[in-house]
Amino acid sequence: MSRKLLIDKVNIEGIRNYDAYRKNGGYASVEKAFKMAPNDVVEEVKKSGLRGRGGAGFPTGMKWSFLAKPEGVPRYLVCNADESEPGTFKDRYLMEFLPHLLIEGLIVSSYALGSGRTYIYIRGEYAWIVDILDQAIAEAKSNNWLGKNILGTGFDCEIYVQRGAGAYICGEETALLESLEGKRGNPRIKPPFPAVKGLWDCPTVVNNVETLAAIVPIINMGGEEYAKIGIGKSTGTKLLSACGNINKPGVYEIDMTISVEEFIYSDEYCGGIPNGKKLKACIPGGSSVPILPANLLLRTAKGETRMMTYESLADGGFATGSMMGSGGFIVLDEDQCVVRHTLTLARFYRHESCGQCSPCREGTGWMEKILKNIEYGNGKLTDIDLLWDIQRRIEGNTICPLGDAAAWPVAAAIRHFRDEFEWHVLNPDESQRRNYGLAHYADPLQTVSA
């Protein structure tokens, strides 16, 4: 049984409301943190080794210590709740069922960073969660956890919830800040980084919902204790939202010590693949990370067992590895078509590109059109090389990571499933009737009547 720190109390009745939350040890971290100096709170987070849960995995304590602190300039903390990545829905779960956990984490973090105004930028489609959060904020305020002079310490803090307008790109931190300022959600060109010049040109920290919620157990149990959970630099627990061809889709909290195989097949988590099908591929960290075929997913290229940690998932780089990303675990069984799957993702990124910089604006649309041709039996073999060339020229040449996120899935699909693409091109009629099935890595090639 794995250790749960974030969603351990989720089954307690009425935990969404303040009274039940408080009775079960809620807001204890605020009381504890307010007795410490703000810098000590930051030190505690540094000690915990907590890494950003939004996708990039940057150490949170380090991010906090980069925050510029000029005199007379306000600082802001912004919670990135614009969770729009296909396959990722962990923040929604957290905010919907444990709103006070996020509020508690926000108060502690605001205190540590000296942010008097803290914003939650929430995905526009999560309309009902806005009400839940607003209610939680009102309850916290009426119990003097928010507002002026919290707990008599003289620290003032307000939390505001701002809804997005339905753009994936606003999950990128600088686009989020632009959108929060009321502008078009175009990512800014870095540097300057938000830690120096963020919201309204003031120093700003932008953190994911799960990261901020994880501050609560860190303060409660101490950073060093928190760092003991997990392997190496992957400390603490991580929420994973599993979906796709598995018996038990849902949000799971894991301490980062289990293997990928265990996560997919054990009854405690995903519960294996339904209808006795075989595992074909998996995207371990949300739609923008590279897809991995089954043979590379369960074992690394070196033959080691792949663990659910930042390092192990990234083992082998992009050639044979992937990324932890935002924890959207998408499983594909043998009936799934990788070409169609890649087309779906390419369409998503074409639709969500902000259109600011040329490689992403033009390249994502081009990739989608080529993939559409291949999927519907009009492709050529040269199209596969062309796709590779396009993604190569998008990756790394754009303003924000959306260009990379659009390029990686296509690159990984071609890298690992090139035979399936070729089969689509060479058998246009047959590819319309049936799927390619398992590739050579899991099953003998005889199953393919190419």
Place this chain on the structure above:
Amino acid sequence: MDWHIMRIHCKQYQHKIIAQAAKTPKIFAPLRLCEEINMADEKKLFKVTIDNINIEVEAGTSILQAARSIGGDVVPPAMCYYSKLQGSGGKCRTCLVEVAAGSTADPRPMPKLVASCRTNVMDGMVVKSITSERVIDARNGVVEFLLINHPLDCPICDQAGECHLQDLSYEHGKEGTRYEFKRRTFEKHDLGPYIQLHMTRCILCYRCVFVADQLTEKRVHGILDRGEHSEIATYIEKALHHDFIGNVIDVCPVGALTDRTFRFKNRVWFLKPMEAHRDCSKCCGKVTLWNRGDEVYRVTARKNQWDEVEDWICNDCRFDKKRTGDWIIDGPTIVNRHSVISAGHYNSSTKAPKEFLPEVMGGRNPRLLMDIHTVSEVNQPEIHLSKIEGPATSDVFDETDKSI
């Protein structure tokens, strides 16, 4: 005198004290030293290497500006950056360069290519522009991306000849395209009586948005939609009314925003650019006239060699003053920009005519040619012209004179 009064006294005469300090350097030597150190701080020079060329530039300069101060082939192309527009740049990605060493303090290379227009130089930075294969490859890629949805209608485009995309694709593009799909098209829009918007040609550099934002109040002009479908538009087809809005035509690197008073009137390479000015109550009045014969076909702002305007001009000068009589001609415009348009025009690279005479004379310095008027009696007013017997002949001169 107590301290309070003393302080007021000091404040009143502060400027005099400073002036005095300047005159008597000995007494105020420490003060002057401090000032000098401050001056040195302000003009800190950074050593930068761009494509193995060393240069010193002031702190706060972008890599692109540093490369421009070198000039030549190392200058990265820029489609969206415009030095006169605050916040522009970083979007087109044609100016990508490789940073092989970040600075002397931190000599690690930057993992990604960076947009040179928005990255400031550091001391000891080593930049690779045309010497990096990665950069050339990325640039070729960007040009390909920019061209896949471009209509390539140069033969009927007014911008042809002075189009940046045209220049860029000549330098970095391929002869063929790998794009086999229908190109994106938009309807043409008239933004008021003077400007036409041709979104099909647009590369979304955002320059016109910055112009509208920074030169005009209450902007109604910006980007609608996102991604592939984003378009420059005025909010619900509003016309643009502002005295300086005509400048969006000048900043547009392609033929997306065109002058309706000039559309299809002439090709730019048939026109002779001339610098001219007039007294204008709204703007500087310094423009370039584009003539063919006596007729003024169009008026634009004066541009430098990076094709950036020197001063914004108003709509009156641009659209209404189209008679030569409206203007005082200053002289021919030298087109410094490396482009189709500079060919066959007054080019700054034209050399002065070769002086043949010294070569023919082989080092001799004949007085005959140089001093004939001083020798001739014609220039001597005390001699009456009628007394002169005839033109000077060789007899007049002393044959023994070695200087001849």
